[in-house]
Amino acid sequence: MKDFFSVLEQRHTTRNYRPDSIDPELVERILRAAQSGPSAGGLQSYGIYRVAESLSRTKLADAADHQEFIAQAPVSLVFCADPEHCAARFGERGRFFAIQDATIAAAYAQLAATALGLSSAWVGRFEEDKVRAAAEIAAHLVPVAVITIGRGDAP
Numbered sequence: 445m446k447d448f449f450s451v452l453e454q455r456h457t458t459r460n461y462r463p464d465s466i467d468p469e470l471v472e473r474i475l476r477a478a479q480s481g482p483s484a485g486g487l488q489s490y491g492i493y494r495v496a497e498s499l500s501r502t503k504l505a506d507a508a509d510h511q512e513f514i515a516q517a518p519v520s521l522v523f524c525a526d527p528e529h530c531a532a533r534f535g536e537r538g539r540f541f542a543i544q545d546a547t548i549a550a551a552y553a554q555l556a557a558t559a560l561g562l563s564s565a566w567v568g569r570f571e572e573d574k575v576r577a578a579a580e581i582a583a584h585l586v587p588v589a590v591i592t593i594g595r596g597d598a599p
């Protein structure tokens with residue numbers, strides 16, 4: 445396990461992945477790390493969707509302006525805000541909190557991937573509706589970030 449500040453120094457965007465699959469236990473650890481972050485009212489107003497199947501990866505890449513490295517990555521996690529959930533407690537401001545909750549979770553996931561010796565990229569350039577379709581995301585959730593995860597040329 446790496447020292448926290450080494451993780452910060454070593455995290456960088458990787459857009460070239462080896463085809464090797466990722467141990468599901470590592471993905472579970474990343475998901476647990478993502479969910480360990482702060483959230484407004486402790487509500488965790490976000491959803492995380494895992495995309496690993498080949499056709500879904502291709503659809504996800506197409507949804508993101510055909511950024512082909514997304515299809516190459518063995519796993520992507522799609523972080524989605526749940527604005528209604530948070531607004532029910534905090535009103536209109538809660539919609540903004542939900543975006544922040546999802547963003548924090550994505551950032552934690554990316555750092556966890558680095559700590560586990562994996563490579564990643566944050567992807568924000570995408571069409572929300574197409575991402576929903578690619579990852580079978582519930583209609584009321586708002587995709588905020590896609591984190592591609594895999595083993596790169598320089599993890």
Ligand SMILES: Cc1cc2nc3c(=O)[nH]c(=O)nc-3n(C[C@H](O)[C@H](O)[C@H](O)COP(=O)(O)O)c2cc1C
Pocket residue numbers: 455456457458459511565566567568569570
């Ligand atoms: C909100 C946001 C959106 C981003 N969208 C994309 C994207 O769509 N495609 C991509 O290749 N990189 C994307 N990136 C990654 C940035 O390009 C990258 O973090 C930046 O160039 C700094 O490089 P580093 O991550 O290696 O430090 C995004 C990063 C953020 C924070």
